[in-house]
Amino acid sequence: MTEQLSDLDRQLINRLQDDLPLVSHPFTALGESLGLSEQEVVDRIRRLRDDGLLTRFGPFFDAEALGGAFCLCAMTVPEDRFEAVLTKVNAHAEVAHNYQRDHSLNMWFVLATENRGDIMRVAKDIEHDTGLEVLLFPKKREFFVGFRVNA
Amino acid sequence: MKLDPKDRAIVEATQAGLPLVPQPFAVVAESLGMPEEELLERLASLKARGIVRRIGAAPNHYRLGMTANGMSVWDVDDAVVDTLGEQIGALPFVTHCYRRPRALPVWPYNLFAMVHGADRAEVLSKRDRIKDLLSDACRANDILFSTRILKKTGMRLRKKKG
Incomplete structure (x- = not known):
């Protein structure tokens, strides 16, 4: 702790x-x-x-129920271009979360758009901006989780 | 799902959070020019429709000492992945659990389970419990630790023009 x-x-x-x-x-x-x-x-x-122990207080929305669409995406970014590619990827407002991970697919981000059709458009834009392939991992099924942080 | 203009205004007014006052709904209702009772009824309806999941707070995992997070990924027999996915989601240390498409040949994994812990060793021991549960139904697995948060803004509805 x-x-x-x-x-x-x-x-x-x-x-x-x-x-x-x-x-x-x-x-x-x-x-x-x-x-x-x-x-x-x-x-x-x-x-x-x-103090940053709680990130937010308020209603938690199911963004998909609101009509939004989400898609987990991954890219293999050469280490020597990582910061330049990151700047280009994060410049898209639709990139909601982005994590560096220790794998050959080393950049994992979530696209969040108001309309389902925009996911593919933004992914193509990112491929165009970076010259790198974007793999799409849309959720096929969400399993219920009862996770809680025990403070 | 389409929101009527008043519901949409409620989402826009509250998605960044509620005011921290004893009567937060009264403050929001006033800003929207609607009676508090109507706001509460509309929020209850949004909840009944699954659009609002809950009213509360989200803890910061990192600040509470949960500094390691691993995305465990599994290549699970399609015939049983949904049954096993339910069981893995129910494990107390799994924060998200999804079935996703494979991206062959580079990515054979179809089940993703996010695991949080105080350190990598704890995450790995939790990963082993998932491995035991999947047993022979799992052909291959990997775990991807996050090394850096590159962006975290969450989804926001944009204001409609006009």
């Missing part, structure tokens, strides 16, 4: 991975169970977010 977190902070982080109720005062019940006022809950969440 790299952070010194209070037990209360840990409980709060764990509880915030559940679903808050859609009510006017969504923090009240959570606060009662932790012995905090709703304002104290809010202040603590803000501090955790400002």
